[in-house]
Amino acid sequence: MSNEAHTAHPNAGHDEFRRARDFLVAHREDYDTARAEFRWPELTEFNWALDWFDRVAADPANAERYALWIVEEDGTEGRWTYPELSRRSNQVANWLRAQGVRRGDRMILMLGNQVELWETILAAIKLGAVLIPATTLLGPADLRDRVDRGEARHVVARSADAEKFTDVPGDYTRIAVGERPGGWLSYGDAYSADDAFTPDGPTQAADPLLLYFTSGTTAKPKLVQHTHVSYPAGHLSTMYWIGLEPGDVHLNVASPGWAKHAWSNVFAPWNAEATVFLYNYSRFDADALLAQLERCGVTSFCAPPTVWRMLIQADLSTLPTPPTKVVGAGEPLNPEVIEQVRDAWGVTIRDGFGQTETTVQIANTPGQEVKPGSMGRAVPGFDVVLVDPASGEPATEGELCLDLSRRPTGLMVGYAGDEDRTATAFANGYYHTGDVGSIDEDGYITYVGRTDDVFKASDYRISPFELESVLLEHEAVAEAAVVPAPDPIRLAVPKAYVVLASGHAADEATAERIFTFTREHLAPYKRVRRLEFAELPKTISGKIRRVELRGRENDATDRPAGEFRDDDFPGLKG
Structure with missing residues (x-):
């Protein structure tokens, strides 16, 4: 079976996806039109790595465009074009298949910001495997939980973390990136595999792709399940919030293993045909980060409030060509940070709101008025309703909910293995975020807090x-x-x-x-x-x-x- 024959309509998924993508890029500063006319792509069979990434890589316009650029603290760096990553991920997919990885198998992926992470993500998508992203900070107890409840059949981890699995029981394939420990396979052998990949069949849009263990601020981590569409296509909303377009160089400060890394270090920038840029450091140094922003021509920058607060301790005005697109995520920013960045760079940090369970739902999008303290308005493709917890009716202050009669693509399937939690989250025709906000007459939403924190x-x-x-x-x-x-x-x-x-x-x-x-x-x-x-x-x-x-x-x-x-x-x- 050829690569092109993996679906009955080889171009249908790609064409549907591109139509939606191109519409949002064309209207990235025209919120009213985008909000009124955007439609999610209708996808029944879709494999983002094959139908989108590989097609982008095959476009002559992207022959020299970098998909990934990683700079280390010591100044060394690696850059990989779209065609290079397409071929390398084919090799990894072929090699993983030879090691027994099959469609539907669950795989724990526990790597740092290194090229093997992105190769494995693309390879797993091509194979139809289900990824369980894991931070390298996890210890043996957390890993036992992930192997057990995640029903993991394969693990790809740094060799430095292999010892953590010594006391993690289970019949799972162990693959090490780096020097091979005893009892582990060497990831480096993948580069001897064939660089042409043939899928074993079509990928259904509803097939599972990602299982995220949430961080569990109040209880044991939940398993958030996403499909081959809900994150890959759903993150068109995240692309729109950031304002990414072809040719951008995007830096997102987030660690692998968490949803935000997939948001802005995989799907959103590659949906836009932009470059994913990473700067690895052991200790935060504002001046060093600013120097890399300038040297590497970073045009788009996303960071959590903690990083923004540390960054303004430096002299931001020393950056001759600051990023033109700057966003903050994780929690809303305080006004002082926003004002200092605006004074130094002439741009306004724009908040966005989403969850592991969703892509961006609410945001201050490019070209729109930013009201102090507000997260912005519902993004195209999301119908946000504030529901009074007591009456269950829409209100001007209440729980942030999504109207399921117009279910957005960028919403999880549910919590794997937990029907009760899933039913609670999707009760009464809404998806319940568990967050409280207020909305004004212009549709701008202000965050109030978690329902259990207010x-x-x-x-x-x-x-x-x-x-x-x-x-x-x-x-x-x-x-x-x-x-x-x-x-x-x-x-x-x-x-x-x-x-x-x-x-x-x-x-x-x-x-x-x-x-x-x-x-x-x-x-x-x-x-x-x-x-x-x-x-x-x-x-x-x-x-x-x-x-x-x-x-x-x-x-x-x-x-x-x-x-x-x-x-x-x-x-x-x-």
């Missing part, structure tokens, strides 16, 4: 995120998490757990300055009433485990040592 104090609804955003504007605060602390009069009061920036002491004077600052910037009912300097408990992906902090407050019988309260300071201003 709380009441003196009968007022408090958004931890809003208070945390104010705290982060204080020079002494590096990180902050706000949770309810039981109070005999107000039922609960906002308490802030604060990680201090370097050079600031965890003492009464610092606490008083922070209390004063919050009084000057928050309405009286929102004031932070208690404060404790402490490290924040986090998931392996870096998300703050507020559930642990809430439990700490609920379990406390006495005032914790080291806790400061606003009424300790009768002279507070504001």
Whole structure:
């Protein structure tokens, strides 16, 4: 069977996908038209690596275009064109098939930002294998869970991490990238395989492609299942949010193993025929990162708020040709960061909202007005409804939901092996995100918080995120998490757990300055009433485990040592 014969209509999937892709690229700054006229591609058989990536690679216009560019901290680098990655992934696919990898087999992929990661992703898609992305930070207990609940039959990992699998039972193929440990196959042997690949048959659009273990801020990780369409085609929305177009050089600061890496280091840029750019470093250095942005001509840059906050500590104005497309993800940014970047680079950081379960749902898209504090509007292809948790009816403030009567392509199938959680997530004709927001008359949505994080104090609804955003504007605060602390009069009061920036002491004077600052910037009912300097408990992906902090407050019988309260300071201003 030839490569072209893997579907009854060899060009149907590609043509449908390109039509949708080209429409969004053409209207990347025309939100109203894109919103009104965009239609998801109708795909029944689709293999993104074969029907899209390989077709892009075969286009003479992309013969010299880099698909991937990786720069190391020591200055060494590697660059691979679209045709090169197409051929190399064919070799890996053929070799994996020879090692027993079959359509539907589940494969744990545990690599860093190295070319083998992208080769294996493309190869697995071509084979129809199901990928279970895993961060290299995982330990044996996490890996046992992934092998067991993920029903993994194959593992591709760095040789440096092979030892972690010593006590992980299971009958799975072990493939090591790097020096081959005993009992493992060597990934390097793949490069001796044939570089022409023939699929064993068509790939159904609904076939499973990805299983993501969510980070589990409140419970054991869920298994989010995506198909050969929901992420590859679904990330057309992410491409639109960023504003990517052919020829862009896109840098996204995200670690492999998490959904955001697939969002912006695989599908969105390659949907746009752009270059995926990576800068690997062991310790963040703002000046070094800025130097690489300039040297390599990065045109598009995405980073989480933590990186943006560190980046503005450097002199951004030293960058002669800054990226023209800059976005932030993970959590909304505080105004100070946005203003400093705008002053230095002349561009506005644009927020976007999505989940592991979805692609981008809400965003500030290119060319549109950005309202301070807002995540933007529903992107083309997504119908976002705010639902009042009490009545179940649409409201101006409520849970962010997706209308399933117009189900977006970029939405998961459900939680693998967990019918109850899936049913809850898809109840009453909506997909429930578990996040709360508010919407204005122009359709702009502002994030309020997780449904289980928002709380009441003196009968007022408090958004931890809003208070945390104010705290982060204080020079002494590096990180902050706000949770309810039981109070005999107000039922609960906002308490802030604060990680201090370097050079600031965890003492009464610092606490008083922070209390004063919050009084000057928050309405009286929102004031932070208690404060404790402490490290924040986090998931392996870096998300703050507020559930642990809430439990700490609920379990406390006495005032914790080291806790400061606003009424300790009768002279507070504001």
